[in-house]
Amino acid sequence: xxxxxxxxxxxxxxxxxxxxxxxxxxxxxxxxxxxxxxxxxxxxxxxxxxxxxxxxxxxxxxxxxxxxxxxxxxxxxxxxxxxxxxxxxxxxxxxxxxxxxxxxxxxxxxxxxxxxxxxxxxxxxxxxxxxxxxxxxxxxxxxxxxxxxxxxxxxxxxxxxxxxxxxxxxxxxxxxxxxxxxxxxxxxxxxxxxxxxxxxxxxxxxxxxxxxxxxxxxxxxxxxxxxxxxxxxxxxxxxxxxxxxxxxxxxxxxxxxxxxxxxxxxxxxxxxxxxxxxxxxxxxxxxxxxxxxxxxxxxxxxxxxxxxxxxxxxxxxxxxxxxxxxxxxxxxxxxxxxxxxxxxxxxxxxxxxxxxxx
Numbered sequence: 001x002x003x004x005x006x007x008x009x010x011x012x013x014x015x016x017x018x019x020x021x022x023x024x025x026x027x028x029x030x031x032x033x034x035x036x037x038x039x040x041x042x043x044x045x046x047x048x049x050x051x052x053x054x055x056x057x058x059x060x061x062x063x064x065x066x067x068x069x070x071x072x073x074x075x076x077x078x079x080x081x082x083x084x085x086x087x088x089x090x091x092x093x094x095x096x097x098x099x100x101x102x103x104x105x106x107x108x109x110x111x112x113x114x115x116x117x118x119x120x121x122x123x124x125x126x127x128x129x130x131x132x133x134x135x136x137x138x139x140x141x142x143x144x145x146x147x148x149x150x151x152x153x154x155x156x157x158x159x160x161x162x163x164x165x166x167x168x169x170x171x172x173x174x175x176x177x178x179x180x181x182x183x184x185x186x187x188x189x190x191x192x193x194x195x196x197x198x199x200x201x202x203x204x205x206x207x208x209x210x211x212x213x214x215x216x217x218x219x220x221x222x223x224x225x226x227x228x229x230x231x232x233x234x235x236x237x238x239x240x241x242x243x244x245x246x247x248x249x250x251x252x253x254x255x256x257x258x259x260x261x262x263x264x265x266x267x268x269x270x271x272x273x274x275x276x277x278x279x280x281x282x283x284x285x286x287x288x289x290x291x292x293x294x295x296x297x298x299x300x301x302x303x304x305x306x307x308x309x310x311x312x313x314x315x316x317x318x319x320x321x322x323x324x325x326x327x328x329x330x331x332x333x334x335x336x337x338x339x340x341x342x343x344x345x346x347x348x349x350x351x352x353x354x355x356x357x358x
Contacts, residue, residue, distance in 0.1 A: 025050070025062045025200040027129075028094040030117065031084065032110050032137060034103035037076040039132045039189035042213070043098065046193035049209040050201055061201055065089065069113045077102045088113065091121035096181070096196065101133030104158060109133070115141045125179070129192070132185030139163050143180070150175035150182040156248055171244035190215060235277050238263040242270060246286045250293050253313045256282050291327050294320060298332055299339040305332050 027047060029040065044064055049055060051062035068074050068084040075081045091097050099118060101109055118141050122128055130138045135149045136159065148167040151159045156170040169175050174183035174192035183192040190213060198206035210216070235243075242263040245254060254262075259282055260270040274282045294312040297303055303311070309320035317332075324332050 022060050023063055025196065026094045027064045028091065028097045029064060029066045030097065030099045030114055031066065031068055031074040031082060032099060032101045032134065033074060033108065034077045034106045035074065035100045036102040036132045036185055037078050037080055039185045040100045042187065042190040043131060043193045045213060046190050046197060046209045049212050050197040050205045055212060069111055088117045091124055091126045094126060096127050096129050097121045098129035098131055099134040099137050100131040101137055104133055104136065104155065109137050118143060127179040127181060130182040131189055135182045139166055147180050148175060148177050150184055152184040153247055170248055171241055236273060238265055239273050239277050242282065243285065246289050250290050251311050251313050253286060287323065291324060294324065295335065298336045
């Protein structure tokens with residue numbers, strides 16, 4: 001069950017390192033191969049700005065340590081190489097240990113020693129944080145069994161495909177499940193860090209950190225992740241939750257009743273909200289998302305039209321082809337041929353143009 005309660009108590013035998021006189025929050029960072037620099041730097045900068053007055057950046061109220069096995073340099077997904085402060089040091093020196101993930105398909109994210117370090121920290125009762133795809137690393141180490149975890153909409157299907165005993169949550173920025181904390185990555189890392197700063201140093205310090213970083217006031221754990229470009233930023237939370245649920249269930253579409261239940265409204269209320277805010281019924285928006293998902297796979301994969309139709313939740317390839325032609329003015333085969341001949345497939349006014357379907 002998700003909770004924003006205090007950190008779990010450490011087990012007997014875990015002796016924490018002494019704190020500085022004003023030190024209130026200590027975080028150890030383990031960097032994975034090809035980690036995402038944005039999520040890492042936003043997390044650290046939120047701590048840095050909370051640690052001192054103004055932007056003087058002295059580690060007075062907060063301390064952070066960057067680690068890797070053997071203290072070896074680690075390359076970020078953007079190619080920048082980071083030299084850690086330390087080898088993997090005693091986890092009892094920290095209030096939290098964070099594993100910063102990144103690219104999933106560029107070889108092993110971490111080695112056996114890093115996984116064992118995370119298990120050791122968990123055994124000592126140190127809360128663990130999965131940043132970006134750090135949740136995958138925690139899951140592979142057996143540290144998220146039976147838990148809920150936050151994952152970006154971008155990697156929702158990847159997590160579902162690999163783990164069947166973890167409940168992924170892709171409609172919020174971060175999630176606190178006892179002594180496991182996970183975030184979607186990107187800007188979600190700053191929001192999660194601010195929640196920890198607020199817990200240990202107070203809301204005014206958290207607001208100050210985010211304000212200097214040009215974020216608005218801290219957002220709640222339940223704040224939603226970004227949605228497709230055709231969903232206006234002012235869309236209500238209920239509409240945004242319903243659309244997020246659609247995106248997470250493209251292959252096996254949910255009923256309008258299910259969507260309404262997830263949004264916390266009746267079917268009639270949901271229909272009214274969609275028409276008022278998006279100009280279309282829930283069914284029409286759902287179909288638009290599924291067609292965009294299918295269109296992406298036609299351009300980017302070698303799957304057959306029948307396979308793509310099934311993945312997008314259509315009864316068969318004929319059904320998919322009819323709906324595709326109505327929406328885009330050409331058949332799936334014609335679109336695929338054109339996409340193959342062009343350097344980059346065109347995406348005019350496409351709702352998922354800037355989004356990789358799960």
